[in-house]
Amino acid sequence: MRSDPGDPRSRPAQPGAASAGAALTPASGTTRPRPALASLPTLYPAPIPQEGLEAGRVLLRDGTAATLRPAREADRPLVGEFLQRVSDLSLMRRFFAGASREAAVEALLQVGPPAERYTLLVQVGDPDHPRIVASGTYVRDRAEPDTAEVAFLVEDAYQGRGLGTLLLERLALIAARHGIRRFVAWTQPDNRRMLEVLRASGFEAHQHHRDGYVVVSLDVQPSPESVARSEMRDRIATVASLRPLFRPRGVAVVGASRDPGSIGYRILEALVMNRFQGPVYPVNPRAEVVGSIPAYRSVLDVPGPVDLAVVAVPREAVLDVVDQCGAKGVRALVVVTAGFAETGPEGRALQERLVAKVRGYGMRMVGPNCLGLINTAPDVRMNASFSPVFPPHGRVAMSSQSGALGLAILEYARDLGLGLSSFVSVGNKADVSGNDLIQYWEDDEDTDLILLYLESFGNPRRFARLARRVGRKKPILAVKAGRTAAGTRAAGSHTAALAASDVAVEALFRQAGVIRADTLEDMFDIAALLANQPLPAGPRVAIVTNAGGPGILATDALASAGLEVPEPSPATREALRRFLPPAASVANPIDMVASATAEQYRETLRVVLRDPGFDAVLVIFIPVGLADVDAVAAAVREAVAEARRAGHRKPVVACFMSARGLRQPLAVGDERIPSYRFPESAARALAKAYEYARWRQRPLGRIPAHPDLDVDRARDLCRAALGRGGGWLSAQEVDGLLEAFGLPRVRSRFVRDEEAAVAAAADLGYPVAVKMASRTLVHKTEWDGVQLHLADAAAVRAACRGIVRRLEAAGRREELDGFVVQPMVPAGTELVVGVTQDPLFGPLVAFGLGGIHVEVLKDVVFRITPLTDVDAAEMIRSIRGYRLLEGYRGHPPADLEAIQDVLLRVSRLVEEVPEIAELDINPLMAYEPGRGCLIVDARVRVEEPGR
CATH class of the missing domain: 3.40.50.720 (NAD(P)-binding Rossmann-like Domain)
Structure with a gap:
C-alpha cells in the first residue's frame, strides 16, 4: 500500500480535485489553474498533544499520568530492568525469534537519527528511581523510504491501558515529519491485543498473512477517523485523571x-x-x-x-x-x-x-x-x-x-x-x-x-482546538489579563509591527468562539445572561422603559455593539395604544412614560414577547411614578412566565435603576431573569450572547487540500537559507517560494546590473518597474528603491544608476544584490497579506487594505493558523474597508475567492515551513471577479524554529 504524497501532517479526504479553470489574471502575472475552493478535498490537522510531541506528560486510559521521552544510550540499565520485568511471552511477541534479553536491550537502544530510526519510552516512578514500562520503535525501510516498520513492547502489568495506541500515535506524528507515510507492523495471529491496538487507531489499515504472521499496513496520515479517535481517547483519559x-x-x-x-x-x-x-x-x-x-x-x-x-x-x-x-x-x-x-x-x-x-x-x-x-x-x-x-x-x-x-x-x-x-x-x-x-x-x-x-x-493552539469543539456545546467565557502589555516590538515588516501584544489572544478567541469579557464585572454580567436565558436568535432588541433617557442610552449601547432596535410591527403598535396613555411612545424604545403602572409593564411585555420582529427584550424601570419595584418585578415575572407557557423563548434582561435594586431575584420557576444596574451593561451582555449564537451557527470550516503545492521545494529553499545564517530571503528565493505554493505573482526578472535590466525590460515589454534587491535593506522606499512607469531603456538605466548612487552616498553599495524588473500591472485594489510568528501562539496571518491603509489606518485583521475556509472568508469581511471589495461608488468589486485562496495558501505555507519567521505581501493587487489577484511585492525572513 502507498499513501498519497503531499502534506506530511494532513491528508486529503478524497483523491484528486476537480479544476475550475485558470483565474483570468492580467498578462503581466504568472499563475496556475485555480480550482474552486469548494471542489478541493479536505485536510485534517493532526492532534495536538497535551505537552511536547516527543517528551512530556501523557495520560493512560485509567487516568494515570506517566512521562514520555526519547530513548537515550544512557538508558541501558533502565531498559535492562524493564526487559527483566517483561514476561517471556511478551518478549517473544516483540522480537519473534526468542531473542535474549541482552540482545533485546541492544535492539531497543540502537538510537539513530529520527529520519531513520526512533524509539520512545514511557517512564513512571520516582524520578530518582524511574521505571520504563513501555517502548515503541520505528525503523525506516531503505527499499521503500516512505515506509517504516513499527513495533511496541509494554510491560505486562501496564497492558490494556492504552500505551500501545499512545506510542503509535506519537511515532506516526514524528515519522510524518520525516516523510514517512506508512507503518508496517508484523505480529502473530494470536496476539489479539496488538491487532486491536492497530485496528482501533483510526488509521486506514490493511492486513494480510505472510510466512505465518499477520502483516498490518497503516496509512499514518491524519484522517477524520484517526483524529476523532485520538481526541476521544485523550478526553476519556483526561476526565478519568x-x-x-x-x-x-x-x-x-x-x-x-x-x-x-x-x-x-x-x-x-x-x-x-x-x-x-x-x-x-x-x-x-x-x-x-x-x-x-x-x-x-x-x-x-x-x-x-x-x-x-x-x-x-x-x-x-x-x-x-x-x-x-x-x-x-x-x-x-x-x-x-x-x-x-x-x-x-x-x-x-x-x-x-x-x-x-x-x-x-x-x-x-x-x-x-x-x-x-x-x-x-x-x-x-x-x-x-x-x-x-x-x-x-x-x-x-x-x-x-x-x-x-x-x-x-x-x-x-x-x-x-x-x-x-x-x-x-x-x-x-x-x-x-x-x-x-x-x-x-x-x-x-x-x-x-x-x-x-x-x-x-x-498551550494556546491546543486551547483553540478544544475551545472550538467544546464551544459548540457550552459557552466558554473568558477574561484575559495583560491585554495592554507595553508597546509593539521593532520589526522588519508591516505585519510584525501591527501585531501588538493582544492581537493573538483576540484572534484565538474569535476563531475558537470564546466569548471575551473586558473585565470581571463584564464577565459576570454576561454569565448571568448565558447561565439563565436562551441565546438570542437574532440581533433585534425591544426596549421597554418608563423613562426616555435610559431608553436612549440603551439604544446607543445596543447599536454600538452591533445589535438592532427596530420598529414594532403595526399590529404591536396598535395593541400597545389600546392600554398605554396618549403620551407614551409605541416606537422602539417603547416609552410608557413615568406614570407607567405595574399592570402596564405586564401588558406591554405580553405584547412585545409575542412580536416575531423581536429576538430579545430589555426591560428598564426607574421608580419615578406610582409603581414600586416589587410590583413591577412581579409583573415582569408574570409576563415572562406566560410567554414561556406559550412557547416564546426570547431572552429577557432587566435594568432596575433604583437605589436598592431588587430585593428578590427575578425568577420564573427555575429560570432567572438577569437584572443590571445600568442599561449599557445589559446591552453589552446581549451583544456578546448574540455574537456567540452567530458563531455557533456558522459552519465549522475546512482546510482545503491544494493539489499543486511543492512542499519539499519550499522547505529545501528555506533550510538552505538557514544554512547561510537565515535572515531575509533574496528576491529570487522569495519568487521560488511563492511559486512552490502556487501563489499568483507578477512576472519578475532578477538581474545584477543595468544592462541586464534593460534586456529584461525589453523581454518583458514596456512600461516596467525597477526595484532594488537586497537581503538587508528591506524597506525599499527609504532608498527610493522602487521606480515605476519606466517607458524605455534610458529610463531603466537612469533608475538603476539612481539607486546605486543613493546607496553609494550612504556607504551601503555593497548591500545591493541587484535589481528586480517587472512589467507594470493594471490598477486594482491594493491589499496586504502577512505573517508573523508569535512565540506562544505560532503563526499569525494578517489581512487588510494595502498601500497607505496599512500604516495610516491600520485596517488589518489577524487570525491564527491553520486557517479554515470560513476563517479566511471572515477575515476578508472583517476589515473596515470591505465595502471597497464589494464594489463602492464606481470602484469595481474584487475577486473574493481568489483573495481567500491566497490566504489559505499562505496559511498552509507557514504551517508546513516553520522556518518562516516573517512574511509580507504588499501589495497584493486584487482585480474584478474572475480576474484573480497578483502579488506585486513580497519579502520573507527565515530563522531557526523556536528562536
Whole structure:
C-alpha cells in the first residue's frame, strides 16, 4: 500500500480535485489553474498533544499520568530492568525469534537519527528511581523510504491501558515529519491485543498473512477517523485523571493545624463545615486531634482510601509529602503551598522536581500556589480550599489563575446569586491546566457554562482546538489579563509591527468562539445572561422603559455593539395604544412614560414577547411614578412566565435603576431573569450572547487540500537559507517560494546590473518597474528603491544608476544584490497579506487594505493558523474597508475567492515551513471577479524554529 504524497501532517479526504479553470489574471502575472475552493478535498490537522510531541506528560486510559521521552544510550540499565520485568511471552511477541534479553536491550537502544530510526519510552516512578514500562520503535525501510516498520513492547502489568495506541500515535506524528507515510507492523495471529491496538487507531489499515504472521499496513496520515479517535481517547483519559480531584472517595488535609488562623485549619474547617460527603483525614505529625477529628502522623497512617490530598505544609516539606502520597496510592493533589516558580529560578527548579515526582507516581496536581478546589454537587459538597465562601450550587464552572482574585470572585458570585458547579484555582498550572479543565467540563452533566480568568496560556493552539469543539456545546467565557502589555516590538515588516501584544489572544478567541469579557464585572454580567436565558436568535432588541433617557442610552449601547432596535410591527403598535396613555411612545424604545403602572409593564411585555420582529427584550424601570419595584418585578415575572407557557423563548434582561435594586431575584420557576444596574451593561451582555449564537451557527470550516503545492521545494529553499545564517530571503528565493505554493505573482526578472535590466525590460515589454534587491535593506522606499512607469531603456538605466548612487552616498553599495524588473500591472485594489510568528501562539496571518491603509489606518485583521475556509472568508469581511471589495461608488468589486485562496495558501505555507519567521505581501493587487489577484511585492525572513 502507498499513501498519497503531499502534506506530511494532513491528508486529503478524497483523491484528486476537480479544476475550475485558470483565474483570468492580467498578462503581466504568472499563475496556475485555480480550482474552486469548494471542489478541493479536505485536510485534517493532526492532534495536538497535551505537552511536547516527543517528551512530556501523557495520560493512560485509567487516568494515570506517566512521562514520555526519547530513548537515550544512557538508558541501558533502565531498559535492562524493564526487559527483566517483561514476561517471556511478551518478549517473544516483540522480537519473534526468542531473542535474549541482552540482545533485546541492544535492539531497543540502537538510537539513530529520527529520519531513520526512533524509539520512545514511557517512564513512571520516582524520578530518582524511574521505571520504563513501555517502548515503541520505528525503523525506516531503505527499499521503500516512505515506509517504516513499527513495533511496541509494554510491560505486562501496564497492558490494556492504552500505551500501545499512545506510542503509535506519537511515532506516526514524528515519522510524518520525516516523510514517512506508512507503518508496517508484523505480529502473530494470536496476539489479539496488538491487532486491536492497530485496528482501533483510526488509521486506514490493511492486513494480510505472510510466512505465518499477520502483516498490518497503516496509512499514518491524519484522517477524520484517526483524529476523532485520538481526541476521544485523550478526553476519556483526561476526565478519568481528574475525577479523583472532583469526586474523591476520601480527602486528606496534610498540614492540618490547630491554629484557627492557619491555612491548613481553614481548609479542614471548610471541608467539614460545608458537609463534604466523604471522610476527611487531618494529617499532622505533632497532634493527635485537630478540630475534634482524630489526626494522623502521615498519609500512610490513614486507614481508608485517600483519592485527594490537600497539601498545606511549608515549601521544604512538600516533596516528602508527595512521596508519602505516592506510597499511599493517592490519585490527586491540591498543593496550596507557595514559593515555587512564581518566586524565581530556585523556586522554578523546585517546581520541576515536584512535577516530576507527581507524574512519576501517576498523580494529577492542582497548583502549587493556589486557593484550592470546590465542587458544589449535592452528592459531593467539597470545599477543598481556604475560601470562607461556599457558593450556591448552579451550572457554571470556573477556573481562576489567581488565588487572591478567586476569593473575590467567589464572594461576587455568591452576592449575585450565580450558582457554580465547580471552581478551581489553578495557581502555577504546573500540571492541571485550563485545557484539562475544559475537557472535564465538556461532558460534565452539572456544567452548562465555563468561565475562565486567564493570565497566561500554556498551550494556546491546543486551547483553540478544544475551545472550538467544546464551544459548540457550552459557552466558554473568558477574561484575559495583560491585554495592554507595553508597546509593539521593532520589526522588519508591516505585519510584525501591527501585531501588538493582544492581537493573538483576540484572534484565538474569535476563531475558537470564546466569548471575551473586558473585565470581571463584564464577565459576570454576561454569565448571568448565558447561565439563565436562551441565546438570542437574532440581533433585534425591544426596549421597554418608563423613562426616555435610559431608553436612549440603551439604544446607543445596543447599536454600538452591533445589535438592532427596530420598529414594532403595526399590529404591536396598535395593541400597545389600546392600554398605554396618549403620551407614551409605541416606537422602539417603547416609552410608557413615568406614570407607567405595574399592570402596564405586564401588558406591554405580553405584547412585545409575542412580536416575531423581536429576538430579545430589555426591560428598564426607574421608580419615578406610582409603581414600586416589587410590583413591577412581579409583573415582569408574570409576563415572562406566560410567554414561556406559550412557547416564546426570547431572552429577557432587566435594568432596575433604583437605589436598592431588587430585593428578590427575578425568577420564573427555575429560570432567572438577569437584572443590571445600568442599561449599557445589559446591552453589552446581549451583544456578546448574540455574537456567540452567530458563531455557533456558522459552519465549522475546512482546510482545503491544494493539489499543486511543492512542499519539499519550499522547505529545501528555506533550510538552505538557514544554512547561510537565515535572515531575509533574496528576491529570487522569495519568487521560488511563492511559486512552490502556487501563489499568483507578477512576472519578475532578477538581474545584477543595468544592462541586464534593460534586456529584461525589453523581454518583458514596456512600461516596467525597477526595484532594488537586497537581503538587508528591506524597506525599499527609504532608498527610493522602487521606480515605476519606466517607458524605455534610458529610463531603466537612469533608475538603476539612481539607486546605486543613493546607496553609494550612504556607504551601503555593497548591500545591493541587484535589481528586480517587472512589467507594470493594471490598477486594482491594493491589499496586504502577512505573517508573523508569535512565540506562544505560532503563526499569525494578517489581512487588510494595502498601500497607505496599512500604516495610516491600520485596517488589518489577524487570525491564527491553520486557517479554515470560513476563517479566511471572515477575515476578508472583517476589515473596515470591505465595502471597497464589494464594489463602492464606481470602484469595481474584487475577486473574493481568489483573495481567500491566497490566504489559505499562505496559511498552509507557514504551517508546513516553520522556518518562516516573517512574511509580507504588499501589495497584493486584487482585480474584478474572475480576474484573480497578483502579488506585486513580497519579502520573507527565515530563522531557526523556536528562536
